Amino acid sequence: MALAPPKTAAALVIGNELLSGKVEEQNLVVLARALRGVGIALRRVVMVTDDVDLIAAEIRALSSAHDWLFTSGGVGPTHDDVTIEAAAKAFGVRVTTDPDVLAMIRAYYKERFTEGHQRMALMPEGATLETSPEVRWPTIRIKNTWLMPGVPEVFRMKIPVLLSRVGGGVAFVSTAVYTKMDEGVLKPLLDRVVAEFPDVDVGSYPKWADPTYKTKLTFDGREAARVHAARDAFVATLPEGEPQRVE
Amino acid sequence: MALAPPKTAAALVIGNELLSGKVEEQNLVVLARALRGVGIALRRVVMVTDDVDLIAAEIRALSSAHDWLFTSGGVGPTHDDVTIEAAAKAFGVRVTTDPDVLAMIRAYYKERFTEGHQRMALMPEGATLETSPEVRWPTIRIKNTWLMPGVPEVFRMKIPVLLSRVGGGVAFVSTAVYTKMDEGVLKPLLDRVVAEFPDVDVGSYPKWADPTYKTKLTFDGREAARVHAARDAFVATLPEGEPQRVE
Known part of the structure; x- marks a missing residue:
């Protein structure tokens, strides 16, 4: 529903x-x-x-x-x-x-x-x-x-x-994936998940001079199952050694 | 000019x-x-x-x-x-x-x-x-x-x-007066300076729970002489013991 x-x-x-x-x-x-x-x-x-x-x-x-x-x-x-x-x-x-x-x-x-x-x-x-x-x-x-x-x-x-x-509405659900990959390399992988999950808002945020990661990817929506599915689909396309962490 | x-x-x-x-x-x-x-x-x-x-x-x-x-x-x-x-x-x-x-x-x-x-x-x-x-x-x-x-x-x-x-324009000039008076009491004094100095932007900002002052008054404009004259005219109307400080 x-x-x-x-x-x-x-x-x-x-x-x-x-x-x-x-x-x-x-x-x-x-x-x-x-x-x-x-x-x-x-x-x-x-x-x-x-x-x-x-x-x-x-x-x-x-x-x-x-x-x-x-x-x-x-x-x-x-x-x-x-x-x-x-x-x-x-x-x-x-x-x-x-x-x-x-x-x-x-x-x-x-x-x-x-x-x-x-x-x-x-x-x-x-x-x-x-x-x-x-x-x-x-x-x-x-x-x-x-x-x-x-x-x-x-x-x-x-x-x-x-x-x-x-108040009283259903809270938005948010999850984040941190990688050491840059946005140019991530772009085709993101395009794929964006196309597959139009109901999930996918964001990409480069970080300057942080030793632990280079780009933070966020997955937001109102249905937890879809948000997590989008994140998992994206993570499955990452190369070995990635992601750095998931929150 | x-x-x-x-x-x-x-x-x-x-x-x-x-x-x-x-x-x-x-x-x-x-x-x-x-x-x-x-x-x-x-x-x-x-x-x-x-x-x-x-x-x-x-x-x-x-x-x-x-x-x-x-x-x-x-x-x-x-x-x-x-x-x-x-x-x-x-x-x-x-x-x-x-x-x-x-x-x-x-x-x-x-x-x-x-x-x-x-x-x-x-x-x-x-x-x-x-x-x-x-x-x-x-x-x-x-x-x-x-x-x-x-x-x-x-x-x-x-x-x-x-x-x-x-760049290359004339910088705005700003000065501030700190008092322990509240905005309700300050209002008539501010109205007077606002009327006398229409070219100076007068602001009033209450502060919550600061032991050193209760309201910050700011005087802003592009002509230093007018900004300072407005501030001085305002300070001259304050009761004894005020202002707490001027910046």
Whole structure:
């Protein structure tokens, strides 16, 4: 019985600091691995500056072309945080203050509460506040779009909430073969396995200056039996002394 | 005298292994920092799978909307390396074998040369092979689009070649102020400096669980005097005991 095609996702990474190289992007790989673990295929990532119209246009395009969209960054209270306004614009709704979140913020800051903090309670009208027993500070979701924070430590904290809602799919299966052969020599052997196993994603990654191997071959898919069959078929075509290892 | 607007760039990052989270993207921050050093503004990044039509469409769109486009990945000889074919498609030219590169490859592999290696000499018709005295292995450039390798060690090696052609601009100037104040409290002070210095890009980045500061404020621009004036104007509005430090 063939599996249904996987759900798809896109990510929109927001922030001038990333495009200028001042800050190194760290959330994408965390998101990609989390989604992969529940069988969701991350298909496209776009990184843009803190521009409200640009972000709104991307949210509109990416959310309608994928099952899920995850944005990262721009959800704080300062002038460069425009993701909530952009999401509202994308879905044609207003920005409103959520009374429950406002109460949480007031309770947290107590006598230090300022008007600036009030902006942290803004959300697109009709959005849902997602929490889990372990992660009580809410994450904003509007339709299929999750507005995740950019701060890496906080982004990571929110992953369980996200998985509790979008999860439940069949995880992708991955296996790797390491060889000391170079890609030019491997090409005909790979072509053969690619032709024979169209449902398995075969990747080839040369490594520079590693004494233990030269090229890593990966075999990925959603049916373990097919993935392993593809790998074994490939390994059977290798010359004596290869592969170096299988993972 | 006002500076001319900066040249702009986009990056197209190619590879199933990045979107699946199997491999962590490492080239973007290197490219962003190199471009910033020569005054080129990286404005947009797109990450896509190894799909030739998708890549061709992105190359067409990104190269026409920016002064420069840099692609990363998909330039090897195996089935998942489709960037050269995609670039040819994007610019409406054929893929041809470059005789000089073929000769280099033959000389390098000698008796180990195979048909698979031959694919490493493919390039879009009309492309230029860019080298520098230090980096003799060529990088393919077609019009304003550079086809960079995905392997991080090799990507880094190519940066000097790229800068020798696209460089020469006025570097961006950046300065940072660290405070123990939170963004809600900082917001009105930031709004003031943003309004007074529209030519300076002001960023605000909360840090989680760092004992030395809570929020980092950055001031970026192309005129050092304005960047420093904006920073000083902001620092002058801070309460006693702040900032923690200035960099």
